[in-house]
Amino acid sequence: MAERTVAAQTPQRADRRPITGVRRMIADRMALSHRTIPGVHVVEEMDVTDVPLNRILAVTVAAVARAVADHPLFNAHVEEAHLTVFDRCDVGVAVDTERGLMVPVVREPAAKSVEEIAAEVTALARRARSGRLDRRDLTDPTITVTSPGRRGGVLATPLVNPPQTAIVGVHRAVDRPVVRGGAITIRTIANLTVTFDHRVIDGAEAGEFAIALARRIERGPEPPDTSESA
Numbered sequence: 001m002a003e004r005t006v007a008a009q010t011p012q013r014a015d016r017r018p019i020t021g022v023r024r025m026i027a028d029r030m031a032l033s034h035r036t037i038p039g040v041h042v043v044e045e046m047d048v049t050d051v052p053l054n055r056i057l058a059v060t061v062a063a064v065a066r067a068v069a070d071h072p073l074f075n076a077h078v079e080e081a082h083l084t085v086f087d088r089c090d091v092g093v094a095v096d097t098e099r100g101l102m103v104p105v106v107r108e109p110a111a112k113s114v115e116e117i118a119a120e121v122t123a124l125a126r127r128a129r130s131g132r133l134d135r136r137d138l139t140d141p142t143i144t145v146t147s148p149g150r151r152g153g154v155l156a157t158p159l160v161n162p163p164q165t166a167i168v169g170v171h172r173a174v175d176r177p178v179v180r181g182g183a184i185t186i187r188t189i190a191n192l193t194v195t196f197d198h199r200v201i202d203g204a205e206a207g208e209f210a211i212a213l214a215r216r217i218e219r220g221p222e223p224p225d226t227s228e229s230a
Helices: 021-036 053-067 114-129 203-219
Strands: 039-047 076-079 082-085 091-093 095-097 100-102 143-149 166-171 174-180 183-197
Touching: 021 100, 039 203, 053 091, 053 114, 053 143, 053 166, 053 203, 091 114, 095 114, 183 203
Parallel strands: 091 143, 143 166
Antiparallel strands: 039 183, 076 082, 095 100, 166 183, 174 183
């Protein structure tokens, strides 16, 4: 029987790099979130067949800004032993860039049309990726929306961005057979996640918020609420 020759093992090589700049800031905030926030996840399915998928992020931002009116604990900050609940919803939108995840803010989206929100998100994302955001663009979101879409899988559970109390995720939409009116049909289904700070929000309210938000998104674009800016 021939002897098997064992090849010499190639030495392992590694590139040791410091974690600096924006990446370090992100690392510190995510570690703070994981260490201090008892984040719990609620997942709800949405039928987004009638929602233009190139507008689903803008539709979600608008829907979040309206839904928090009935669930104000999701539009709040936790700082030490205090809970600050805001009367206006300013939505941070997670944007993937070469330097890491940036979260520019859409101010008062409830008072804007979906087309206005979509244009603003596109402009903010472009500035984020070219490094041209200013401090105000990144300051004081009251809640965050993330939309990994095709890159992020059918389900993910993002971390809450402190000191916020919640983050909403909209995930990849896929065509699936579902039952409607006793018959099987093909519909476009996406998962909605609501991750919430269990210190200040209970699971029952989180479930109600997720259902209400999903139904709003399913309805598609709504006209702006001009009373918000009156």
